Structure formats: C-alpha cells, structure tokens
Amino acid sequence: xxxxxxxxxAIAIVLExxxxxRQEGIAHDVLQWYLCRMEGWFxxxxxxxxxxxxxxxxxxxxxxxxxVRGYRPVINTLAKGLDIRLGHRVVEIVRHWxxxxxxxxNGKTFVADAAVITVPLGVLKSNTIKFEPxxxxxxxxxxxxxxxxxENKIVLHxxxxxxxxxxxxxxxSSTTYGCSYFLNLHKATGHAVLVYxxxxxxxxxxxxxxxxxxxxxxxxxxKKILPNAAEPVSISTHISV
Numbered sequence: 001x002x003x004x005x006x007x008x009x010a011i012a013i014v015l016e017x018x019x020x021x022r023q024e025g026i027a028h029d030v031l032q033w034y035l036c037r038m039e040g041w042f043x044x045x046x047x048x049x050x051x052x053x054x055x056x057x058x059x060x061x062x063x064x065x066x067x068v069r070g071y072r073p074v075i076n077t078l079a080k081g082l083d084i085r086l087g088h089r090v091v092e093i094v095r096h097w098x099x100x101x102x103x104x105x106n107g108k109t110f111v112a113d114a115a116v117i118t119v120p121l122g123v124l125k126s127n128t129i130k131f132e133p134x135x136x137x138x139x140x141x142x143x144x145x146x147x148x149x150x151e152n153k154i155v156l157h158x159x160x161x162x163x164x165x166x167x168x169x170x171x172x173s174s175t176t177y178g179c180s181y182f183l184n185l186h187k188a189t190g191h192a193v194l195v196y197x198x199x200x201x202x203x204x205x206x207x208x209x210x211x212x213x214x215x216x217x218x219x220x221x222x223k224k225i226l227p228n229a230a231e232p233v234s235i236s237t238h239i240s241v
Contacts, residue, residue, distance in 0.1 A: 007038065007054060008046035029172040036179035043149025045200040046176065066188045093117065094132040122148050152203045154196040154218040155236040161192045162230055169194070171224045177202050180221040196221060211237050 005013075015022050023031050035046050042049050067074070092103040093115065100115040123129065124143045134140070163169060167187055171180035185193040196218035198206055206214050215235040222229050 004050050004052045006047045007035075007049040007051055010051045011035075011046075026172070029174055032174060032176050033170060033172040033179050036173075036176040037181065039176055040151065040181060040197060040199040043151040043199045043203075044147065048147065048200075066185075068189050090119075090129055092130040092132065121146055149199070150203045150207070151197060151199040152206050152214070152237070154198075154206075154214060156194045156196065156215075156218060156222070156232040157234040157236075158192040158194070158230060159233050160230070161186050162228070163194070163226060169222075169225050171221060176200075180224065182222060182225070194222065211235075 022028075038049065038054075039045055042054070088108075089105040090102055091105050092101075094101040094103070095115075098113075100112050102110045102112070102115060104110075119129065121143065125148070135143075163184065163186075165187055166184060168184055169182040171178075173179045181197050183195040183197060185191055185195060206217065209217065214237055215232075218235075219229070219232065
C-alpha cells in the first residue's frame with residue numbers, strides 16, 4: 001500500500017467489504033475496548049494512528065515494569081560523573097565541520113565535539129531553537145507532520161482496597177470514547193491507589209474540565225465497574241503529552 005490510511009479507516013473498509021465480520025453486543029464492545037487500549041498506547045484516536053506504522057517498534061525483553069520509586073534512582077545513577085546544567089534554555093545550535101556550538105538564553109555558548117539533541121517534539125514544533133545550518137527538509141517535514149498525543153492520569157487515593165487484585169480494571173462500551181481504563185497500583189506498591197488513564201479525544205475533553213469535575217468523572221467511570229466503590233480520600237491529576 002503506497003498511500004497510508006488510519007487504523008479506524010482500515011477497520012471500516014474491512015467491515016464494509018466483509019459484513020459477516022461485524023460484531024454485535026458484547027463482542028462489538030470488546031472490539032472497542034481493544035481499540036481504546038491502542039488509543040491509550042499511542043495517546044491519540046484510532047483515526048490518527050497510521051496503519052502502515054502503528055506496529056513498527058522493538059520491544060525489549062522482560063515484559064513491562066512499574067517504577068515503584070519513580071525514575072529518580074535511574075536518573076541519579078545515570079547522572080553520576082556528568083556535568084549537568086539546569087535552567088539553561090537553548091536558543092541556537094550551530095554545527096561546524098569540527099565542533100558544535102550551543103547558545104543558551106543568557107547569551108552563554110557551550111562548545112563540544114558533537115551534540116545529541118533530545119528535546120521534546122513540542123519544542124521542535126515551536127521553533128524556539130534555531131538550527132544552523134537548518135535541519136534537512138525531510139526532518140522538518142517529519143516535525144511538521146507528527147502530532148503530540150495526549151493522555152491524562154487521574155490518581156484516586158482510597159482509604160482501603162475494595163477492588164480485585166488485578167493489574168487493571170476496565171469498562172467496555174459501544175465506542176472507544178466511552179471505554180475506561182484504571183491501573184491498579186496496589187498490586188505493585190501496596191497502596192490503595194487506582195489511576196484513571198484516558199487518552200485521545202476523551203483526554204482532550206477532560207482537560208477542559210476543572211480538576212474537581214475531572215475527578216468526579218473518573219470516579220463515575222469507576223462506579224460503572226464497581227457500583228459500591230468508596231469515595232476517594234484524595235485525588236491528583238496529571239497531563240502527559
């Protein structure tokens with residue numbers, strides 16, 4: 001296939017050509033759940049996920065892991081012996097044949113033999129860093145065409161555990177927008193915590209809510225799974241892009 005299409009469009013084409021594959025009832029809802037999890041993995045809706053490229057990745061051996069103590073121990077270990085400068089906003093990167101010059105907002109310039117640029121996509125899109133010479137056209141095009149995904153994390157803290165000892169809890173629905181996903185941190189940390197993790201268009205809509213409204217929405221989704229769920233004692237909201 002020379003022209004790429006989205007996962008959502010591909011599924012629609014397959015079902016249009018093969019009506020016997022259409023699912024109904026709970027089978028349809030489960031299909032939406034799997035699409036919902038794909039949307040969560042890529043932090044965008046299925047109509048924005050590339051059919052050609054969605055599975056172009058290499059998974060490291062050992063399965064998934066949860067950083068119970070956060071990433072700080074990893075960062076501290078990797079940072080040993082390094083000269084790290086905080087509070088230095090890069091404004092220009094000039095590449096010469098034998099060196100690289102990096103200028104920060106206060107006018108100071110750092111010189112090195114080479115530089116590895118790892119700033120987020122959003123920073124590259126904002127053009128706040130001037131590259132000299134400019135980046136290759138193919139790279140500038142990739143920066144323009146790539147999108148920044150959105151995933152929210154609403155952390156619900158409870159006084160005690162009232163849910164099963166599973167890795168996650170989910171709600172299936174007739175649409176991916178209506179599906180819900182909760183990560184069970186109690187299984188890994190021993191704390192009575194569930195994390196609601198909406199992505200894509202739903203996450204964007206939740207961002208428009210107040211923290212209180214977003215927390216209530218997350219709790220209402222939990223009650224669809226566990227109608228007798230106890231009220232959380234505290235709630236934290238986070239946005240990941």
